[in-house]
Every structure is written in structure tokens, then in C-alpha cells.
Amino acid sequence: MDAGSTPPHGDRSHVFRCWSAQGGSPLPTIASAQGSWFWDDKGDRYLDMASQLVNVNLGHGHPQLLSAIKDQADRLCTAAPHFAHDTREHLARLIAERAPGDLERVFFTNGGTEAVEHAIRMAKLATGRPKLLSAYRSYHGATSGSITLTGDPRRWPNEPGLPGVTHFFGPYTYRSVFYAQDDRQECERALRHLDEVFRMEGPHTVAAVVLETVVGTNGVLLPPDGYLEGVRALCDRYGALLICDEVMVGFGRIGEWFAVDAWQVTPDLITFAKGVNSGYVPLGGVVVSDRVAAAFEGNVYPGGLTYSGHPLACAPGIATIEVFEETGVLEHVRRLGREVMAPVLADLADRHPSIGEVRGRGLFWAIELVRDKESREPLVPFNASGADAEPMNKVMAACVAEGVWPMCPMNRIHLAPPLVVTEEELRAGLAAIDAALRVADAYTIA
Numbered sequence: 001m002d003a004g005s006t007p008p009h010g011d012r013s014h015v016f017r018c019w020s021a022q023g024g025s026p027l028p029t030i031a032s033a034q035g036s037w038f039w040d041d042k043g044d045r046y047l048d049m050a051s052q053l054v055n056v057n058l059g060h061g062h063p064q065l066l067s068a069i070k071d072q073a074d075r076l077c078t079a080a081p082h083f084a085h086d087t088r089e090h091l092a093r094l095i096a097e098r099a100p101g102d103l104e105r106v107f108f109t110n111g112g113t114e115a116v117e118h119a120i121r122m123a124k125l126a127t128g129r130p131k132l133l134s135a136y137r138s139y140h141g142a143t144s145g146s147i148t149l150t151g152d153p154r155r156w157p158n159e160p161g162l163p164g165v166t167h168f169f170g171p172y173t174y175r176s177v178f179y180a181q182d183d184r185q186e187c188e189r190a191l192r193h194l195d196e197v198f199r200m201e202g203p204h205t206v207a208a209v210v211l212e213t214v215v216g217t218n219g220v221l222l223p224p225d226g227y228l229e230g231v232r233a234l235c236d237r238y239g240a241l242l243i244c245d246e247v248m249v250g251f252g253r254i255g256e257w258f259a260v261d262a263w264q265v266t267p268d269l270i271t272f273a274k275g276v277n278s279g280y281v282p283l284g285g286v287v288v289s290d291r292v293a294a295a296f297e298g299n300v301y302p303g304g305l306t307y308s309g310h311p312l313a314c315a316p317g318i319a320t321i322e323v324f325e326e327t328g329v330l331e332h333v334r335r336l337g338r339e340v341m342a343p344v345l346a347d348l349a350d351r352h353p354s355i356g357e358v359r360g361r362g363l364f365w366a367i368e369l370v371r372d373k374e375s376r377e378p379l380v381p382f383n384a385s386g387a388d389a390e391p392m393n394k395v396m397a398a399c400v401a402e403g404v405w406p407m408c409p410m411n412r413i414h415l416a417p418p419l420v421v422t423e424e425e426l427r428a429g430l431a432a433i434d435a436a437l438r439v440a441d442a443y444t445i446a
Helices: 063-075 086-097 113-126 143-147 153-158 183-201 227-238 259-262 289-293 309-327 331-350 386-401 423-441
Strands: 030-034 037-040 045-047 104-108 129-137 165-168 206-212 241-245 269-272 282-289 357-359 364-372 412-415
Touching: 037 289, 045 063, 063 259, 063 309, 086 282, 086 309, 104 113, 104 289, 113 129, 113 143, 113 206, 113 241, 113 269, 113 282, 113 289, 129 183, 165 183, 165 206, 183 206, 183 227, 206 227, 227 241, 227 259, 282 289, 331 357, 331 364, 331 423, 364 423, 386 423, 412 423
Parallel strands: 129 165, 129 206, 206 241, 241 269
Antiparallel strands: 030 037, 037 045, 104 282, 269 282, 357 364, 364 412
């Protein structure tokens, strides 16, 4: 192929794709993006109701973030991690100031999966214990340790993985494995179950409980009131650490700097990425408590990355926090969640026979689709593929045809628009989802 010629299938000829059969359909091509919208190579426009992968929190092409990257490039493009530089130190201070409790140190990574890897390494070394407990309905990343922690089917083809990981069931009242009738029962029974797992594994062997503060791609599952507090208490009782994975829900997604703030719980470690700089340049990290940091005060922490705290990644992180505070992003997210998302989605649930439940907070919501509201049979089976997945594939196609691009994992539509989405844009996007749901309704039991 000539150097200047165009590959026949876009990037299909030379790019090895993630989470995909390499001989599958060509990827859709994004040609440009601005604000809450993106355009494909045919000129069609879509409202980005997924914020790409729930990371473009301040939207596409934000001028302050772009300016921060350009200014940083003019001054200092890169620095090895064994040098200090003011951009990394500035962002670390801003993050620590907004983190709860005594989480005062920040270890920077290139993304969320590496953040999880380092958090669990810190936990094991700080406690001297070998085991980790993680929920079945979870996703923590795709590297060897983080994929082992992951509870969903993406873990299966990567096993055996990291030794010492045990999974437990977290709360999910709508599909309770504990036969709970309400959130209170679900919370009590889920905590009793976790306590039992601790005791069966040997509490003295467990370094940490790792959980998503709000479960992301496995359902947008908000913890019932009291659950996170109860997990914190169990960790304290047994001398384990609590690691909260906020790669997806940190930095404003539910209207808080960190999602744990909504439940007033302080973990020992928080992992973050995505929204810290809207994904403009890869960046993640671990916010570390004084308790954990003290374990390495006189001992070398055996881990690091060439690009830890990369200047071009940290600069838009600083700008992101400045934009949040200058424009009232957190208040905007709370208002849209309370006044638009919650009532509109409740109305859709009343009108569409395919909606079993809607749930969420701020600008992070799930519509759970069913064939029958009474039996709660999912629209597609768990981990459906091929012909079994056809109904959800058609639902996603209907959304795209209506000009919106959500996420459609399993039997759900996930809605996570940029945090700067306007009320007008959001209502238009929800109206498009309303229209697309007729496809799901056609599969329901009459």
C-alpha cells in the first residue's frame, strides 16, 4: 500500500482492536467533536450520551483544557518521574485538598487499570497480607491484577489470574441474590454475606476490600444507604484496607468530587482516572491515606511508571478543577440529575413496558430493560452474544438512528453525558431515547 493511500477499512487493516474479534465489522469513525456532540466521517452528528467511555466530563474541545495543554507544551513537555515539576505537584495538591479525610498523597499513573494495580500492591505491602476481596458485579481494568479483581465475564478468558482474589456479591436490590424486599434488607444481608466471606477466607489474610463506589458498566448500582459505612466498619474490624475504585465516578459524575462523599465514607485508597482531565491526555492515579503512606516512609515503594505525573496530562487536570469551580459544574450536575434525569426517566419507566427499573444519580443513570416487568426477565440473557444479543443490538442501533450514542451493556442503556451538557441538549437526548425504546417494547410479553 502506498504511504499516502487510505486503508480500505479505516483503521481495520493495521490496528489491533480492544475487546473485539479482529475480523468483525469496521469501527465507526469519529471525524470531529465539540461540546456534547461528535460527528462521524459521513457528517452525521450524535449527542455523546456516554461521554465516550464515561471520561469526557467537560465535553469535547473545551478551550481551557486545550489551552492548558498548549501552554504546558510550550514550557515543558515531559519530565522523568525522578524529577519534581510544578504541574504535577500543583495537581496533586488540588486533588488532595478535595479528597476526604486523611487522603493526602497522590500517586500518578497513565490510567485507571494501572491505578488499581498500584492500589492493591500498596495494600498488600502496607498490611503484609496476601488476599483481596472484590465484587462479582464489577470492572476494575484489563491488566493481570485488575482483570482478576473484575467480577464480570470479561475476567473468564483471562483466568487463571492473580492469586488470592475472592469475589463476593454486592447489593443489587432489583435482582437481589439475598431475596431482599427493599434496600434496607439488601444492605443488611449484603453486609452479613461479606462478613461471612471475611471469616471464611481468614480475616488475618485479607489485605483489602476493593469495590466501585458506584458500580459502573455492570449496572450503575448505587450502594444503599449504610452499605459503604458497613463495609468500612468490617474492614476496620478485621484490619483490612478499603479501596474505592472511582475511575468512572470520580470528578463530578454523580455531583461530588469523589463519589464516596455522597455517603460520607473515607476509604484508605481511592483510584481515579477518566474525568480527572476529561481523558484529553491519559492520566490516572491513587489517592493515598496517611496510614498507607506511612508504610513507605522509610521503605522503598517498589513501583513506578515512566510517565507518572506527565506534565501534558496534569496540566488539563489542573484546568479541569478550575473549570469545575469557576462554572459550578458540581451544582449543575446535581440539578440536572434531580430536575431532569430522575423525573424524565421515571416517566419513561411508567410508559414503556420494556423498562424494569431506572436508577442513578447526577449524570450517571441506567435503564434496565426486561421482557416482562412482573417476572423481571432481562431483555437479553446474561452475557448474551450472537443471536441472543440481537434485541440489545437493535436498541443501540435505534438510539444511533435517533442521533444519540449511549452505552448498551448487557440488558441496559447507560446514560452518562458530559457534565457540561445543557438542559436543552439533555432533554433532546432523553426524547431520542424515548423514541428508540419502541424497539425494546416490541420484545416484551403482551
